[in-house]
Amino acid sequence: MTSTLAPRKRSTVVRAGDRVFAGLSTGAGLLILLTLAGVAAFLTIEGIPGILANPDEVKSGQSFWPYVWPLVYGTLIAATVALILATPVAIGVALYISHYSPRRLGQSLGYLVDLLAAVPSVVYGLWGIQFLAPHMVPVYEWLDKHAGFIPFFAGPASATGRTIMTACIVLAVMILPIMTAICREIFLQTPRLHEEAALALGATRWEMARLAIFPYARSGIVSAAMLGLGRALGETLAVAMVLSVTAGTVTANLISSTNPSTIAANIALSFGEASGRTVNVLIASGLVLFVITFLVNFAARAVVDRRKDFSGAN
Amino acid sequence: MTNTLTPRSHGAGPVDVQHELYGAQLPSWAAKAVLGTAVVVAGILYLLGTNLVLASLVVFVLGLALPLWSLVVEGSRKATDRLVTTLVTSAFALAMFPLVSILWTVISKGTKVLSAEFFTYSMRNVVGEGGGIYQALVGTLLITGAAAVISVPIGIFAAIYLVEYADGNRLARWIRFLVDVMTGIPSIVAGLFAYALFVVFFGEGVRMGIGGSVALSVLMIPVLVRSTEEMLKLVPNELREAAYALGVPKWRTVAKVVLPTALAGIVTGITLAVARVIGETAPLLIIAGATDSVNFNLFEGRMATLPVFAYQSVRSPGVPPEFSIDRAWGAALTLLLIVMLLNLIARLVSYFFSPKGER
C-alpha cells in the first residue's frame, strides 16, 4: 500500500511490508476491541433503565434483581451441567478420532461431527421435544424412585420429560460438535516426535496421551470448553423449545416440570410481546449474561495462564 | 497411524521369547470378543423390552470386563491403558448416538421434499403444498458469505497480531480475554446490537441482509480468532527461527511459512465458524427479517434465510401443517448440505495448499 513511501533506515530491518502487516494485525485486534466496546456500550445504555425500572413499570411486576436472579441461576445450572456432560465426551471423541480410530474412519467421523455444528437450533429443539424428552421420562421416574434422596433428583418426575436435565443434554449435544472439532485439530497438531518418543520409552497409548498430548493441548482444550460454554450460555431457541419453565423458580431439582428459565431463552420467549421498559429489563438481563461470561472467562484464563510451558510460540 | 507403532504379538514366534520381550498379553481377539459379547447381551436385553438407555449402560458395564481381565493378565499399566481405550471408545459411541439420531432425523424427513422445484422456487404466492426455498437459499448464502468476508480477514489478522506481533503485551492479553468474552454473547444480543447500530444510520424499522452479516460477524469473529490463534501457536518456533536465520522478513515469514503451515487448521476453523453461524436464527429474525420473495441486494430490504425459514415454517405452519413442516426439514437438510460442501472445499484447499509435511 502507500506505506512504501515510508523512509527506510539502513540500521534497522523494519520493512514496509512489516509495517503494513503489523498495522493490519494491530488494526484487526483493535477493531475487535471496538466491536466489543460497542456491544457493551449498547447493552449498558439500553440496560441501565431496565435495572433501575420501577416494579410497576414492567410486566413481571418485580424489580430487576429478584426478577433476574432465578434466570441467572437457571443459566448457570444449565450451562454448567451441559459443560460437565460435554467436556469429557468431547475430549474422548476427539481423542478417538485423532489417535484411536483407524485413520480413514477417523477422517470421515470428524467430517460427520463438523456437519452437526451447522444443524439449526430449531432442529435440536424439535429433536429434544419429539425424541429425547419422551425417552427420558422412564429414566427420570427411575431416578425419582431410587435416587430421590439426592436433591438433584428430588422429583416429582416430569410426565413429559421436558426438564432442565433434558435441556442440559440437548445443550451438551449442541456444543459437542464445536468442542470436538477444536480438540481434534489440536490433538492432531501434537508434534509427532513427542508421541513417538513417549511410545519408544515404552509408554502405553494412554501414557503417551497423558505425557505428550494433553500438556500440549491444555490451552486449546480450555478454549474449546469456553467456546462450548459460550454457546451453552447464549443458546436461545433450543432451550426455549425444550424447557418447561416456571418464572421465578430456584431449585436444585433437575427432573421436575417446574424449572428455572435461562437468560437467553427468557429473552427469546418474552421479547416478542415486550414493549417500553420491559424491553430494557430484557436487555439488562443480556448485560448480566455478558458479565457472567466475562467472569467465567476471567477465571478460565487465570487457570490456563498459570501453565503455558508447552505452547509453541510463547 | 498408531497401528504401526504399537507393539503387536507375533503369533508364530517361540512363546518364551515373546514373553521375555513383551510380558503376558491378552490374545489379540480379546477386545473384539468382549465388545461382541456386550453388544449381543445388550441386544437380547433390548429385544426383551429393556429401555434403550439401560441396554447401552449394560454394554458399557460389560465393556469394563476387558480392563479387569487385563489387570489380571497384563498388570496395572496395560489395564489402565485398556480402561482408557474402553472409556474413549464409549465416549465416542455415546456421542455418536444423539448425533447420528439427529442427522438421521434431518436426512430422513428432509429428503422427502427435495426436488428441483424445492431448490428453484421461492415461497412467493405459495400456500399449502409446493413452493421452495430458493429465496432462503440465496439469502443464507449471501448473508453468510458477507459475514465471512467481514470476519475472516479480521479474525486471521487479529490472531496473527496475538501470536506474532503482540509478544504477550497488555493489549494482547486484553484482546485475548475479550475475544473469549465475545464467544459468550448470546446470538439474540448480537442481533439486537446490529439492529441498534443500523437504526442509527438508517432509521427505525431497518431490515437489510448486511445487518444480518454484521450480527453473524460478531458471533463468528471470536470463533475464528480463537481457532486461528491456537493453530498459529502450534507452528513450531523452529520454523520461524529458521526463516529469520535465512534473513526472511517477519511478514514474509508469517505469510509464507507460518500461515501455510497452519493452513489446514485455519481452514477448518473458518469452516467451523461458518457452520457455527449459518444455522443462527434469532439475530437474523430481528435484523434481516423474512420475506417470501427472492432478494439479491444485501443493502436493501428483507432477506429470507434458511434457519429463519425453518423456524417460521415450524412455528406457524398453517392448515394443514404437514407441508410447511416438511419444508422446514428440507431447509434444515439443505443447511447440512451447504456445510458439507464447505467442508469438502476446506478439505480440498488444505489438501492442495498445505505444505507436504509429515502428516
Next chain:
Amino acid sequence: MKRNHLRIAAPAAMLALALGLSACGAANESDGGNAASGDSVSGTLNGAGSTAQEAAVAAWKKEFQTANPDSTVNYDPVGSGGGREQFIAGGVAFAGSDAYLEDDEVTAAKEQCKSDVVEVPVYVSPIAVIFKLDGVDELNLSPKTIGAIFEGEITSWDDAAIKADNPDAKLPGTKITAVHRSDDSGTTKNFTDYLDKASEGGWTGGVVETWPVKGGEAAEGTSGVVAAVSGGNGTIGYADESQAGDLGRAKVKVGKDFTEPTPDAAAKVLDTAAPVDGRDATDIAVDVDRKTTEAGVYPIVLVSYQVACQTYGDKAKAELVKSWLTYVASEHGQAAAASSAGSAPLSGDFAGKVQAAIETIKAA
C-alpha cells in the same frame, strides 16, 4: 504447476458459482410488469407483529400479490408488542396485534401518523381447550372447572367437578398435567381474559400475557403446547383450534349448553362484543363478551387486529395499505384465511363496519 492452476481456478470457480446463482430469480417469480392492469397497486408493503396471524397473512399475501403482481408484502412475525412498537416508531406501515392499542399507544400512534389510526379486527380464531386422556374422546367443561384445572386446584381427572360436567363419561384417576405457553402470547392473554371473567372465581391469576401460576407444564409456542399435550397422558392445554390436530377438544359451557370450538361459533362472538369506549370511528377495538350465555357462541377466541394510519404522506403507500386492508377484510380474504389458517370469517354487519373504517385511508 498443478498447484498454481488450482490457486487461480478455485476462487474463480467460486466466483462463477456465486455469479451464476445471483444471475437468475426464482423459477416461479416473473419479473412482473406485463400483468399490471389499471387498478392494481404496486410497491413494497412492510408489516410486523402478531405471530398468530402469520399463517393467515401468508394466505392473504398470496392472493394479494397474485392480484397485484408488482407489489410485495412483507410481514415480520416479531410478536404483537414488537409490531405495535415498530408501528408507533414508524418502522412499518401496518402492525398486526393480538390486543388493541392501549390509550397511550393510540396517542403515540396518532402523533406518528399525524392523523387518526385505523384499527380493525381481521383475524378471529377459536382457542380450543385440548386434552389427551386415554379412553376419553369427548369432554365437557364448565368455565369454573377449566379455571380450577389451570390454577392447579383440580389435580385428578376423576375430580367431582369434572364428573359433574360429564355425568356419562368414564373418567380415570390419572393425574392432570396442565400445559401452558411459556412465551408471552396473545393466546395466553385471551385465554386468561376468558378465565378471569367467566370462571366465577375458579381462576385467580388475572389477565396476563405471561403465565402467572407456578406449577404445571410450560411449552413454547402453539406447536410446543400441542406437542406437549400429545406427548403425555392426562394432559390438557390451550391452543389455536386449527393447530390442534387429532387431539380432543373440550366443549365449553356457555349458558346451559356445551359449545364446541368451531370457527362459526367463534365468529358469532364479534356480534356480541362491545366496542371500547372513547375510540374514534375508525378504531374498531372491541371487548369480547366472555360471559355470554347466548347459545352457539364460543367465547374463548383470539381477536387479532391490523393497525394502520388513516393518512400516509405518500400516495402510493396509502393506496397500497388501503387495498391490502380492503382485501384482508373482504369476504374473499376472510375465506382465504379461514381455509388456510382455520380462522373465523368476519360476518355481515361487523364486516361492513370494518370496511367503512378502511375506506377512510387516504393520502395526506
